[in-house]
Amino acid sequence: MKRPRRRLLTVAASATVLTIAALAGCSSSQGGGGSATPSAPLKLYNDKGAWTQYFDQVGALAKKQLGFGVTPVGYTDEDTYQAFVDASFRTDVKPDLFTWQVGGQLQQIVSLGQVQNTDAIWKQGIADGNLSSSLEPYYTVNGQQYCVPLNVSYWGMFYNKHIFEKYGLTPPTTWAQFLHVAAVLKSHGVTPFYETTTLFSFVWFQQLLAGTDPTLYEQLEDGKASYTSPGVVNAMKIWQTFIDDGYMSNPGLTTNPATLLQQGTVAMIPDGSWFNTSMTQLNLKPGTDYGFFVIPNVNPSLPKTSVLFESGPLCSLSGAANSAADTKFLTWWVGQQPQQLWSSSRGDLSANPKVGLPDNADLTSVVTNVRAGKYNLLLRYFEAAPPPVLNTALEVFANFMVHPNTLMTDLDQIQSAAQTYWASHPAGS
């Protein structure tokens, strides 16, 4: 009985080895480079599944102007998307183009040495006026540029204009007015603010801390301050008061926030200007159905109003099958014509300063003030916090919304994650 079993094992083992070798052979057949004009459209992987129609429009323009198009592959679940991109670094199956985050997450993938360098695109883009030098630092790792901006967004408050008009309210410009607006809405049975436990649980934390102590906000990002410091506790206490006073929506709502604003379930939603795209998709008109204002500082003595901003990168990998075409596309992408289409179709901003602003007076006012240097621009927490700290913070903030009395325990938990992270990463690196 022993011989057949041994033979069986030998056959199985040989087959296993052959299969693994065959699979390895298949995967290694892909290489970098390729033609600058591929026969098939490039695949643009992104975590913006709802934006497929806008990517398609740009893809059609690329087909006309470059001779090859792009096909979006949109994900709607952030975790699944990030796991997919992570996996592409471990295998030879590379996306042609993909969206990502600046900050710690960009540093993380650049450190692997596979992200395509975009020094030349940035140099030419800034010279041509297609890219802003103020954005360059966020795309720079160890003195070199990687990826190009997919978008740029400023954070503020979207509000339902019909509700504001009904109760005789105007966009607040001071913190006292801001609190007054919330109190009036609450007194009429309208929930003033939106908050959610899903992914965007950091929004109120970043806004309240940036409006209270922007220096502390930036120190947290660099591991130079503690999450249990009095400044952070104060900001969290404001949030706690809002929850206790019934100013916040139910954080477990899973309905599209744009629909909640449209229906008046909530009167205001803090979000990036990209939220205009969600409003556009519901056929809501800026200036008529909804408005947008910069949230005033909590601390009136600050010299400038703190405004959170984000910019999402569009990247390619040096080892991708069509890397030459990828670079050609990225060079074209930052140009005025594709950016004009990208901006106007979504009703949102472009990272290209030459692109005309969308037909939205509120947004135009914000951008004008940004360009005039009237705001203190701070990177959004999602990109600013190191990924391990961010993961803990997102869970903790979600818990805080449901159990606001656990404030100090929650902050201790984030601080513990921050301490662990900064123990192995020199502060400020």
Added chain:
Amino acid sequence: MLLLEHPKVLRRSLPSGRRRRPPLLGRFRFGYVSPAVLLVAVLLYLPFLWTVYQSFTTYSGLGPTTWAGLANYRELLHDPVLLTAVWNTLLWVAGTLVLPVALGLLVAVLSFNIRGASWYRLPFLLPYAMSGTGVAVAWSIILQHGGIANSLLSALGLPGGGESFLLYAPQNTLVMILASTWQQLGVNALLFVVGLQSIPREPIEAARIDGASGWTMFRKIYWPLLAPLTAVVVGLSLVASLKTFDIVWVMTQGGPGTSSQTLAIAMYRDTFVADQYGYGSAIAVVLTVVSGLISFVYLRRQLGSRKEIGA
């Protein structure tokens, strides 16, 4: 034994003198099983062994893998988030044993031996045809704040019209167990019906002659004779509850925060969301060992002891 190895087939198809162990076919017969062996080895054993190896390392999903020894397992013991996951998993185990198994048995017994029984059981069985994800999406719509459950309770003037069923622990886990029960109950009932149908008529008739009926009949006759099948149903439910993932992931993603996280969700989040592949692998290994041990001990006790009694 393969058909071609059957002595009669061999005698008919092969020349004399090589009937008992034909080398050609003997060699081939291992070829026949090798695709299955290969599949199991490549798709099950290799990934499992890789996961075990990874549990002793630190790996972020990007960059190099470094050997960490038992560090991930030591961290498991001190992780407060994991304690929540263990507690929720235990709730799932208890809930799954009490509700789908007990209610499945009840449906089976009440609908057994009555006219048109299969029609009574059909509504309970239909949800089993849905995927776990589909069930979770449907129940999310029902249970979300301002959802169907809230509207219905308000319309009927019952308390709970403003309740957020999925927001607070342990309520969120309990309502998800109810949703899971809705799906699992039917198949358990079906298994119990099969068990009831396989009980020999003699002891039942003997008990009837002795005057047994109703509860006494169930307790003294049906229940003991159903025991082998009950052991299987409980065993399957036990393993299913230990690895609860899909329904929780779709309905709450283990949140808010980590309040409804199970061990399987913790494994996924630590691996693919927090990019701690080593730690996530350690949870996977522990979960596998615990599931395997519980199943082994339980089934050995239940089925083994019955075999001894029967012998």
